Amino acid sequence: MSEINKDVQGSSKDINEVEIFVSKSLRFGVLLSGAVILLGLTLFLSSGEGGYPGSTYPTRLRDIFAGAFEMKPFGVILAGLVLLICTPIMRVGISALVFLKERDWLYVGISAVVFFILVSGFFFGK
Template sequence: MSEKESKAKEMHQVELIIGQILRIGVIVSATVIVLGIILMLIQGSGGYPNGIQPTGFKEILSGVLALRPFAVIMLGLFLLILTPTLRVAVSIYAFAVEKDHLYVWITTAVLIILIIASVIGYFGG
């Protein structure tokens, strides 16, 4: 097997992994959101007083552990947002394997922008 064929086979594997990440991420996040909705229907409320909701990751996690429906839904949304970010991170590896340095830098810049935007959004800046 030549180096070119080996690289093509490896890239195909990376593309399959990226597809799996997107598929699994969407399925898991949708399942978590549906569980939150079912909990809300069972409990008859979101688990928080009116006008109050978890805004930080710690609050969401403690709400999930306490089976508060709104926190479970928020976790599902967080996982949904995380899915394409993880895809971008895996794409950096894929471009590095191809030795496509321009796309490695572009994709790294996109990942940095996503992280900065997430941090700004988290801290409410």
């Protein structure tokens, strides 16, 4: 077998390993967020209230996670939704790192810009 074929097979193996890692990460993120949402739903159904006065609920990340740590049903459900939203954002960040490792500068730049837009929209969007 020639050296070129060995390099192609080695590169293909690395790409497959990265794809499997990304797939497992996405699956873990979805399962974790689903479990957190299910916990919040169980708390809500067992207590009959959301843990906040009237029809209010937390809207800032700090308040959402504070409510989740206090085991307030709406806080736990919203924390699960935040985890679900963060899962594909994590995927874009991992892609940027993979492209960086492969020294594919065009896709590093594109992925980094997309990641920056997603993260800034997550934190500063209304």
